[in-house]
Amino acid sequence: MALEKNADTIISGSFPNISAVCDFLLKEKKNVVLGCAGWKDRFNLEDTLFAGSVISRIKKFTIHCDSSVMAEAMHAS
Numbered sequence: 645m646a647l648e649k650n651a652d653t654i655i656s657g658s659f660p661n662i663s664a665v666c667d668f669l670l671k672e673k674k675n676v677v678l679g680c681a682g683w684k685d686r687f688n689l690e691d692t693l694f695a696g697s698v699i700s701r702i703k704k705f706t707i708h709c710d711s712s713v714m715a716e717a718m719h720a721s
Contacts, residue, residue, distance in 0.1 A: 653672070662701070666702055669702060678715075680692050680715075693719050696719025696720070699716040700716050
């Protein structure tokens, strides 16, 4: 997906490196797409919670989709 959209940079994130991910995203000051992996074409809870955590830590981006709002709300619960 990211390669098809000619992404400038692709990084991998997880809870152990979430601070480094958020610091990097803030430093870059670019548009961000948080792509959550699925399993067998199904929803993946862990990756969605990670995305929600990133969103809740970084308040400088504008959210453009319901799935991001949902991920942040799930993380906050």
